[in-house]
Amino acid sequence: MCSHTHTHHRSNDDHSYPEQLGVPHSHRRDFLQLLGRSLAGASLLEAGFFRATVARAQSQGATERMFDIEKVADGVFAALAHPAAITNCNAAIFVNSDHLVVVDAHSKPSAAAALIAQIKRDVSTLPVRYLVNTHFHYDHTQGDPAYKKQGVKIIASEMTKRLIQEHSRNRLKDSLDGVAPMLDVLRKRLAKATAAADRNWCNDQIRQLQSYVTEMKAYAPELPDITFEKTYVLRDRAQELHLEFRGRAHTxxxxxxYSPQRRAVATGDMISGFLPAMGDGYPREWPASIDSVGQMESQFLLTGHGPVHRNHDRRIQLRNYIAELTGMVDAGKRAGKTSVDLQKTITVASLKSMQANGYAKYVSDNLNKFTVYLGNKTPLEDRLVGNVDAIYKNLDRA
Ligand SMILES: [Zn+2]
Ligand SMILES: [Zn+2]
Known part of the structure; x- marks a missing residue:
């Protein structure tokens, strides 16, 4: 199954799907630093020119958008990440009486900084006091330094802190190693593209990838400041926020x-509108963990990727998909089949959970809308293949 792009292959064994990055903020920052250095030796006239250029670059930055912010309930907002060459997760924003709590921090500090600025403009001028990392994945934690720089306290579970310590360096390296094959695909596509829109799209993706490499070359991870075992409560006049571990799932x-007052849950990647990455997952335990979150009295699910869920239908479909697929892979493995055998026989059409209530179309539409896909099947088929392989490997992990 590794006959096509390298990026596709990588989706099998880790979380680094080739979905993602938005805007060349790091590029702009380098540009500004360069201008700053040049200023030292410039004449007054030149300095005036440079200042105007900097101001223009900054004002352009102010209008660039990497997220759409959507109001979910009173004091609850979802920041939905635009598709990008290096995936950014969504963020959830909870407005408390004199501060904000943000959940998850994207794949690079400049994306987190862009969201902080957008929150100030579009949501509230209150300061962010806490950032929660739902899990250790790079597309949820590599923006942490941007929050830390502003004095924000980062909260995560003990185990997530341990997993960040253990994996952050390798996962960053994986994401950087993934750039060259993606550039390769994009340059080939660019060479064949004739429509201006296609050429612009390819060039924009290439620019995003290059700016990611530039920004992340000197990246130093930050660790959470506050950790907890299973539960942690942030109490405030506006609402209580319950940070809870409800069982192993996506990691x-x-x-x-969970905000009981607002009937809203930020779910990280345990629940989303995509087919999840399962490379770090616990397939046998995941459905029960989703059930446990479903028992929280809530209406709104703010997921790590894709749209906000305004009822529980899609959550249940995801749960059924994971349970059904795990059952099929388990049976196949017991019957002596290899992962590659099963990747061929388990298809979207063969899964009852995919056919029920348009679930396959729902997921496919979300992947098309929210991700960048460089393979040559469909993102839905690719992810199913990745899920079969990940379940095969992870079925009986301790
Ligand atoms: Zn994610
Ligand atoms: Zn994840």
């Missing part, structure tokens, strides 16, 4: 953030 330590 060994997924935490959800």
């Amino acid at each position: 060994g330590s997924d935490v959800v953030v």
